[in-house]
Amino acid sequence: xxxxxxxxxxxxxxxxxxxxxxxxxxxxxxxxxxxxxxxxxxxxxxxxxxxxxxxxxxxxxxxxxxxxxxxxxxxxxxxxxxxxxxxxxxxxxxxxxxxxxxxxxxxxxxxxxxxxxxxxxxxxxxxxxxxxxxxxxxxxxxxxxxxxxxxxxxxxxxxxxxxxxxxxxxxxxxxxxxxxxxxxxxxxxxxxxxxxxxxxxxxxxxxxxxxxxxxxxxxxxxxxxxxxxxxxxxxxxxxxxxxxxxxxxxxxxxxxxxxxxxxxxxxxxxxxxxxxxxxxxxxxxxxxxxxxxxxxxxxxxxxxxxxxxxx
Amino acid sequence: xxxxxxxxxxxxxxxxxxxxxxxxxxxxxxxxxxxxxxxxxxxxxxxxxxxxxxxxxxxxxxxxxxxxxxxxxxxxxxxxxxxxxxxxxxxxxxxxxxxxxxxxxxxxxxxxxxxxxxxxxxxxxxxxxxxxxxxxxxxxxxxxxxxxxxxxxxxxxxxxxxxxxxxxxxxxxxxxxxxxxxxxxxxxxxxxxxxxxxxxxxxxxxxxxxxxxxxxxxxxxxxxxxxxxxxxxxxxxxxxxxxxxxxxxxxxxxxxxxxxxxxxxxxxxxxxxxxxxxxxxxxxxxxxxxxxxxxxxxxxxxxxxxxxxxxxxxxxxxxxxxxxxx
Amino acid sequence: xxxxxxxxxxxxxxxxxxxxxxxxxxxxxxxxxxxxxxxxxxxxxxxxxxxxxxxxxxxxxxxxxxxxxxxxxxxxxxxxxxxxxxxxxxxxxxxxxxxxxxxxxxxxxxxxxxxxxxxxxxxxxxxxxxxxxxxxxxxxxxxxxxxxxxxxxxxxxxxxxxxxxxxxxxxxxxxxxxxxxxxxxxxxxxxxxxxxxxxxxxxxxxxxxxxxxxxxxxxxxxxxxxxxxxxxxxxxxxxxxxxxxxxxxxxxxxxxxxxxxxxxxxxxxxxxxxxxxxxxxxxxxxxxxxxxxxxxxxxxxxxxxxxxxxx
Numbered sequence: 025x026x027x028x029x030x031x032x033x034x035x036x037x038x039x040x041x042x043x044x045x046x047x048x049x050x051x052x053x054x055x056x057x058x059x060x061x062x063x064x065x066x067x068x069x070x071x072x073x074x075x076x077x078x079x080x081x082x083x084x085x086x087x088x089x090x091x092x093x094x095x096x097x098x099x100x101x102x103x104x105x106x107x108x109x110x111x112x113x114x115x116x117x118x119x120x121x122x123x124x125x126x127x128x129x130x131x132x133x134x135x136x137x138x139x140x141x142x143x144x145x146x147x148x149x150x151x152x153x154x155x156x157x158x159x160x161x162x163x164x165x166x167x168x169x170x171x172x173x174x175x176x177x178x179x180x181x182x183x184x185x186x187x188x189x190x191x192x193x194x195x196x197x198x199x200x201x202x203x204x205x206x207x208x209x210x211x212x213x214x215x216x217x218x219x220x221x222x223x224x225x226x227x228x229x230x231x232x233x234x235x236x237x238x239x240x241x242x243x244x245x246x247x248x249x250x251x252x253x254x255x256x257x258x259x260x261x262x263x264x265x266x267x268x269x270x271x272x273x274x275x276x277x278x279x280x281x282x283x284x285x286x287x288x289x290x291x292x293x294x295x296x297x298x299x300x301x302x303x304x305x306x307x308x309x310x311x312x313x314x315x316x317x318x319x320x321x322x323x324x325x326x327x328x329x330x331x332x333x334x335x
Numbered sequence: 336x337x338x339x340x341x342x343x344x345x346x347x348x349x350x351x352x353x354x355x356x357x358x359x360x361x362x363x364x365x366x367x368x369x370x371x372x373x374x375x376x377x378x379x380x381x382x383x384x385x386x387x388x389x390x391x392x393x394x395x396x397x398x399x400x401x402x403x404x405x406x407x408x409x410x411x412x413x414x415x416x417x418x419x420x421x422x423x424x425x426x427x428x429x430x431x432x433x434x435x436x437x438x439x440x441x442x443x444x445x446x447x448x449x450x451x452x453x454x455x456x457x458x459x460x461x462x463x464x465x466x467x468x469x470x471x472x473x474x475x476x477x478x479x480x481x482x483x484x485x486x487x488x489x490x491x492x493x494x495x496x497x498x499x500x501x502x503x504x505x506x507x508x509x510x511x512x513x514x515x516x517x518x519x520x521x522x523x524x525x526x527x528x529x530x531x532x533x534x535x536x537x538x539x540x541x542x543x544x545x546x547x548x549x550x551x552x553x554x555x556x557x558x559x560x561x562x563x564x565x566x567x568x569x570x571x572x573x574x575x576x577x578x579x580x581x582x583x584x585x586x587x588x589x590x591x592x593x594x595x596x597x598x599x600x601x602x603x604x605x606x607x608x609x610x611x612x613x614x615x616x617x618x619x620x621x622x623x624x625x626x627x628x629x630x631x632x633x634x635x636x637x638x639x640x641x642x643x644x645x646x647x648x649x650x651x652x653x654x655x656x657x658x659x660x661x
Numbered sequence: 662x663x664x665x666x667x668x669x670x671x672x673x674x675x676x677x678x679x680x681x682x683x684x685x686x687x688x689x690x691x692x693x694x695x696x697x698x699x700x701x702x703x704x705x706x707x708x709x710x711x712x713x714x715x716x717x718x719x720x721x722x723x724x725x726x727x728x729x730x731x732x733x734x735x736x737x738x739x740x741x742x743x744x745x746x747x748x749x750x751x752x753x754x755x756x757x758x759x760x761x762x763x764x765x766x767x768x769x770x771x772x773x774x775x776x777x778x779x780x781x782x783x784x785x786x787x788x789x790x791x792x793x794x795x796x797x798x799x800x801x802x803x804x805x806x807x808x809x810x811x812x813x814x815x816x817x818x819x820x821x822x823x824x825x826x827x828x829x830x831x832x833x834x835x836x837x838x839x840x841x842x843x844x845x846x847x848x849x850x851x852x853x854x855x856x857x858x859x860x861x862x863x864x865x866x867x868x869x870x871x872x873x874x875x876x877x878x879x880x881x882x883x884x885x886x887x888x889x890x891x892x893x894x895x896x897x898x899x900x901x902x903x904x905x906x907x908x909x910x911x912x913x914x915x916x917x918x919x920x921x922x923x924x925x926x927x928x929x930x931x932x933x934x935x936x937x938x939x940x941x942x943x944x945x946x947x948x949x950x951x952x953x954x955x956x957x958x959x960x961x962x963x964x965x966x967x968x969x970x971x972x
Binding site for chain 1: 553
């Protein structure tokens with residue numbers, strides 16, 4: 025494949041407080057290619073949000089490297105990051121929290137441009153109007169404040185704001201989990217349409233496997249701060265290797281009463297290993313985090329250690 | 336009457352005083368039969384929680400039941416006094432809430448808390464309480480009940496707290512459990528464990544469950560009968576197989592169609608707009624699907640449930656033309 | 662938001678009282694058509710038509726309406742009116758600089774928790790501010806009596822002490838508030854757009870804090886007024902004092918009078934003669950109380966206007 029748009033090697037972010045160190049993300053390595061959607065799935069505390077924010081360089085990683093467009097952005101300071109901020113944008117989980125309650129929608133949309141000093145006042149306004157249309161909001165929204173909107177509409181404003189700078193890469197952190205089911209589908213479809221239209225690359229973070237499957241090309245499973253499995257989505261759903269991935273897949277409720285299965289796989293929640301085991305490639309672009317013992321346990325026969333994913 | 340454990344008839348609940356009246360729920364009728372799991376599914380603001388709270392007369396202070404009857408084992412409990420309700424609550428009917436944290440007393444060992452009901456309702460002697468508590472903890476899946484017995488709520492994770500809540504709820508062997516979004520804030524792996532627990536209690540004790548949820552996946556896995564609520568009305572009701580095989584109301588269709596299904600590949604998700612025109616009514620009476628989005632305002636046009644096939648009810652508007660408000 | 666407060670009657674009443682008092686305090690000689698020098702004259706003995714002395718100060722309120730005079734014979738009413746401007750402005754200044762200083766420090770270093778500062782603040786909360794101020798002020802005044810300094814310099818130094826005493830707890834509260842604000846999603850999203858810190862502070866943090874700042878400012882004003890009243894009782898006057906010898910010319914008694922006519926001074930000057938001239942204590946105290954009441958009304962008004970917005 026071509027060069028990855030974003031590449032991460034052995035990334036780690038720890039949080040320290042009086043009770044000790046929390047290794048929120050540890051030893052994560054992955055590549056994201058231009059135009060694809062990489063889904064990141066994991067439960068609360070799995071470090072998926074921290075991963076997203078570290079990739080955005082909102083946090084400074086403890087160690088590891090991040091390359092964006094073949095450029096090492098791990099240690100750039102805020103001034104050098106500023107031009108890069110145009111390329112990577114973020115969509116947040118809670119549209120009630122992520123938009124300023126005091127600004128009009130127009131101001132919210134134009135803010136990114138004025139921060140990056142792009143265009144004249146009039147150009148910004150025009151752009152805001154065209155973006156409103158793109159995300160399916162009426163033009164009259166421009167003069168409204170955010171609390172006049174419902175959850176789904178607010179999330180549309182959030183998406184429009186993220187797109188104002190024409191980024192290449194979007195990190196969507198649980199963009200639909202605060203929304204009602206019937207609105208969720210509309211927002212997911214919108215995100216898909218925009219991806220096609222604007223050739224966007226997504227990192228799609230969610231706890232909902234169904235949603236991740238719908239949105240993604242490849243899926244990464246996070247568990248307690250480690251990346252434990254990474255594969256194209258159909259491969260992952262057909263052939264999960266890691267016991268946690270298996271449990272996760274077994275616990276999604278199937279929306280079909282005819283296929284209720286009382287004899288599902290038991291749920292296994294493994295202990296967190298002290299060090300993240302390395303990822304091994306078992307073919308089909310399928311990577312599992314496994315050490316020598318695990319390889320036997322998981323009955324992996326043909327595998328190949330990924331040199332680039334070791335450390 | 337029949338084998339209904341719970342029967343709600345024409346329930347209407349409103350909030351506020353005479354000047355600012357807001358009807359949250361109207362014309363809600365539902366039955367819960369013995370050893371059945373009945374799901375009440377709806378989105379935010381549909382009135383599903385309010386309906387279930389009214390069963391135990393736990394409505395917020397400014398809300399009241401305007402009319403309707405609620406029968407628990409053939410006894411109209413709307414007319415019961417607070418004292419009589421207390422005997423019922425936690426004893427014959429118990430409730431599991433979304434937020435276990437609010438329910439547990441942070442300064443009390445969880446082992447002691449789960450037997451509060453036994454002490455109060457069953458007048459169990461103190462000597463038996465501890466062994467019963469350990470037993471309950473074991474039943475809700477703790478491998479080390481003696482250890483958990485001495486923990487305080489803050490020392491437990493969200494899933495564990497939810498299991499403690501279930502232990503409390505089943506301690507008096509109730510015949511009906513009302514579970515209000517019991518797993519909404521939990522991870523999927525924990526969700527399955529919690530729901531399996533409730534389900535196995537139901538099967539082992541011949542009890543019934545009224546489950547309030549917004550998740551059609553959960554409904555498909557656990558429910559026997561389904562009521563779909565929107566804007567304070569029940570818009571469709573049928574057994575779970577019929578609902579999934581042959582949903583009639585566009586809102587139900589949209590809810591089912593909007594769940595991403597990994598097995599259907601990348602088929603585009605359906606939304607309410609997709610159903611707006613292909614199925615606009617029943618026998619000339621409209622569904623007015625354009626009103627059914629949690630983003631549009633609640634409808635107040637006159638409407639009624641009709642039986643589209645045996646035991647399958649769908650709400651239609653009784654006027655031939657209805658205009659959306661929102 | 663502040664504009665909305667003007668619609669609240671409580672706020673308006675409080676504001677009118679304070680501004681009215683200030684205006685009157687600056688213009689009373691003209692408004693009442695009296696001579697300022699003459700009405701604040703020291704030791705005006707009372708003579709009858711024939712030039713025979715019939716009374717010496719202090720005069721009771723019934724003898725010299727409306728408020729009587731103090732032991733030096735100064736008309737209490739004029740003194741209180743004249744002192745109002747000093748008292749209110751000093752309190753205003755102290756409160757303003759306390760808030761300003763603490764916000765600047767908090768903005769420079771927003772932390773959710775100051776381990777040491779919090780402990781220190783906790784500790785100092787139990788030492789009455791008055792005692793702290795008293796000890797610092799007496800040493801300042803003692804120094805002044807050895808090395809005389811200009812009264813402006815003295816006032817500035819005294820105010821500085823009063824300001825610094827109240828700053829520590831404020832820094833810790835503001836710092837906590839700002840750091841929780843900075844964690845809000847919409848501010849994170851603004852940072853993710855590449856904005857500078859100053860922009861975030863100016864555009865998002867400060868507007869969010871305004872109401873709080875105004876309220877804290879008013880509360881601080883009340884605190885400073887109370888502090889001033891206490892200090893007055895302890896005979897510490899802003900602007901220093903001078904000692905007069907009064908009474909029997911053969912054995913004069915020393916008597917301290919404040920140089921500036923602020924209320925605390927009036928109280929402190931006659932505190933030792935409380936039994937003899939209770940009205941000299943009571944009237945300024947009443948003015949303190951009414952001013953604090955007026956400020957409290959304003960606070961209530963602002964709070965009401967904010968609550969209405971929330972509904």
